[in-house]
Amino acid sequence: MAVSIDELPSHIVLEILTSGRLSAADLVCLELASSIFGGSQGLYPLKFRSLADLAAFQLCVSHSVYAPMSFETRKELFDRCGGNWKRVLRFLQSVEQASDIVKTSAGNQMQIKAGRYHTLLVSNSSVYSCGSSLCGVLGQGSEMTQCGSFSRISFPPSSPVVQVSASHNHAAFVTLSGEVFTCGDNSSFCCGHKDTGRPIFRPRLVEALKGISCKQVAAGLSFTMFLTREGHVYTCGTNTHGQLGHGDTMDRPMPKLVELLESVGSIVQISAGPSYSIAVAHDGTVYSFGSGTNFCLGHGEQRNEHQPRAILSFRRKGIHVVRVSAGDEHVVALDSCGYVYTWGKGYCGALGHGDEIEKTTPGIVSSLKNHLAVQVCASKRKTYVLVDTGSVYAFGWMAFGSLGFTDRGASDKVTRPRILDSLRGHYISQICTGLYHTVVITNRGQIFGFGDNERAQLGLDSLRGCLEPTEIFVDEMMDNAVADKANV
Structure with a gap:
């Protein structure tokens, strides 16, 4: 009945x-x-x-x-x-969602990540890439030097991908089962494979992590961080500045457990800068290690740290951090009440305080206090903040139009957070930025890109650049959607 x-x-x-x-x-x-x-x-x-x-x-x-x-x-x-x-x-x-997988109103599950001159896209467990294929970073094979539009990367059928990370010359992928695949230049051991003689042109399983289930990867410049589902951190690659967190400066060819983080409890998020690392603990404490250049470690000095060190200014104020984004010369953090903090070099207003003065320790971005931020994203002298209403605020260097403000010149500075009017008609769920290009995903599953496209990193093969957000269509995704409707 x-x-x-x-x-x-x-x-x-x-x-x-x-x-x-x-x-x-x-x-x-x-x-x-x-x-x-x-x-x-x-x-x-x-x-x-x-x-x-x-x-x-x-x-x-x-x-x-x-x-x-x-x-x-x-x-x-x-x-x-x-x-x-x-x-x-x-x-x-x-x-x-903003730091993981976006569930769109159409039922798709998507994630976007920008490397220096390329972009990776996850859609319903399939992965697509476009842009410059330096050292095989696109995962499309040795014959591919540049990909003008998003093309699908081949993975074993049993390995649906759920998280990706992109750096200058290598990429890493996490599957639903917790396996990790990498591709790109492995001469610095950053891909975690024994073979360092030539680039890895297609994603290869990291054998050293077999039996260790991962949930996140973070690709830095010639090193990689791996976060397990148990909250442990592994690192491999170049360690010149102590960015691997093992208390020394020895390179590691295979992923090695960061034992010095074991005593602080479970780690919930990781982020890799060019030569420094950041780990956020379950209790909201932020640990940083590696190069102290530009004050990116947040300790008030530029000394290198060879092992994880807590950023005390957060702890003293009782601030519970949930997400951090490590940029080239500055860092931006989000706390559990939706407040935004920045530190590092203030070039071009990238810290959002209305000036270009450096901050040696985290400082709150006061003009965003009345907003609930849900994602922060830092790159080369620019910062994005996504708020819970789906709007995006941006500040820093326009550089090829990569901030998306249509009324500003291609090399202007925006020193305070300003809403991105060109995206007002859309509810943004996730944003990412490379060196000079930016890509967003809306809650409806649309993809928009702006900034430099000289190397096709926006997946818009007919344009050299976009000063305003332009919709990106992925042909194979559209074909699959049509096929799915036909089978209903």
């Missing part, structure tokens, strides 16, 4: 709401559509506005970003969200 959802006990309805992967937007729609979800149903009527609100609260409590937060931090986030649990949930889910 069919039973209407209106006839189900409210605790069963609540269990249904919290057992799946509903988004904050889904809960808002349900709340508006039916009194079952919009009413309190006698459940904690003074504390929660509706059943959907209670479901949002329970989803927040079990969320990986929210769980380790202190009571004070949770209260501050709740207040910043206007006492609305659905907005808290939107913030948490947006932080997760």
